[in-house]
Amino acid sequence: MTNPHRSALITFLKLSDLAVVSAALVVAFGLATPGAESWLRVFEMRIRVRNGLFLGAYLAYWHVVLRSFGLYRSYRLTPSSREWRDLAAAVLVSAVPLWVLVNPLRLEYGTPAFLAAFTGLAFMALGTARRLFRVLARSMRRHGHNLRNVIIVGDGEGALDMASRLARRADLGYKIIELIDVAPGAAAQPAAAAPILQRIAALIAGQPVDEVFVTLPLDAAQPLIRRIVVLCEEQGITVRVLSSVVDLMLAKAQVDEVDGRPVITIFTGPPDTPRLLAKRAIDFTVALVALVVLSPLLLLLAIAIRLDSRGPALFVQQRVGLGGRRFRFYKFRTMVQNAEQLQAGLESLNEAQGPVFKIRNDPRVTRLGAWVRRLSLDELPQLLNVLKGDMSLVGPRPLPLRDVSRFNVRAHKRRFSVKPGITCLWQVNGRGPEFERWIKTDMEYIDNWSLALDVKILLKTIPAVLSGRGAC
Secondary structure (H helix, E strand, O other), rough: OOHHOOOOOOHHHHHHEEEEEEEHHHHHHHHHHHOOOOOHHHHHHOOOHHHHHHHHHHHHHHHHHHOOOOOOOOOOOOHHHHHHHHHHHHHHHHHHHHHHHHHOOOOOOOOHHHHHHHHHHHHHHHHHHHHHHHHHHHHHHHHHHHHHHHHEEEEHHHHHHHHHHHHHHHHOOEEEEEEEEEOOOOOHOOOHHHHHHHHHHHHHHHHHOOEEEEEEOOOOHHHHHHHHHEEEEEOOOEEEEEOOOOOOOOOOOEEEEEEEEEEEEEEOOOOOOOHHHHHHHHHHHHHHHHHOOOOOOOHHHOOOOOOEEEOOOOOEEEEOOOHOEEEEEEOOOOOOOOOOHHHHHOOOOOOOOOOOOOOOOOEEEEHHHHHHHHHHHHOOOHHHHHHHHEEEEEEEOOOEEEEEEEEOOOOHHHHHHHOEEEEEEHHHHHOOOHHHHHHHHHHHHHHHHHHHHHHHHHHHHHHHHHHHHOOO
């Protein structure tokens, strides 16, 4: 069901989308055409019938694509990242005909620069317009407009909790018209469920109802939930079933689908959002530029290491990364060639607590290696790991197989829910032998991850390295 305020808002959004796409075409032409007079030439262009028809058809195609990706449905309870993801997919699909037909239709000014500028501008402009639209919608809801009438069906405490959450979030715009309390065990009994269904049907028949929230146990109440869904499905009413499968402490949940069937996804670590794509783009760009700029230094270090002691310049080791998968880890060799074989005889000197192995004055470190480790220059080859996608610039440090095999607390393995990094909170705050403190900072990073936090850690890494706090 809809209401006049929502219908007006959606109509406004549809028209603004078409206006934004049209404006993106004009601006992209001005940006992609060299010369100071390019903007005047936009308005001096002759409007041919063929081009006008194509523009009209193309805007209609945009409208169909945006609708098909569900960009005019309600995103009240949906994370903004999902709307950005849907929008990115819709923009790419909408831009394809322009890329394909620009030559066959001999469209003027259809250069690669124009097409790339238009695609990027359309995405950013539509995204910005939608953010402004959401702000407007929330403001209207707080003032009592564009409200959705809801019924809450639940068993006592669960129903009251849901009602209080919706009442606190006035910006969501939900008006609770009735809370139907289901006695414990009644949902599993057909005789007791019948009055509940009759009450829901009577409420729907007597006034507009937009959504029904169900806060019943999924196991015992499944027959009643199924009948509520059928009742609402027949009349086009949205049903939202709150999962009570398990109480989550650290993990997060989202609802996905497989071939139309809903799937409840429970995960830890950052969700798969455009922010992770941005993180990967930043990692790749910075690593590539750094490798090019630092290539003379890398070459000099490699030569110096080879001259200082026997063995290869690079130390390659199997380490554990995202999802517990192994990868080849690179760093400059700072120890003698057979350092791994000598470690077994040094276990009694281990100064670190827990499964990791650390010695402050490790006898295996070479003369040059001590200096290289003090400045953390041995970590530079890990830019190759970042470029390959095995690591990130920021993340928990990757551990050797020996250390991971000695984990005796399962919760410690949650550090593998994100990519390992060259630098991390543990390093910039000053490394120490306490493994529990190390793990705690890793979990703090995972639970509070953001691009801003990555930037903060990267900025702190420079003084930490120069002071020696970030070194082994």
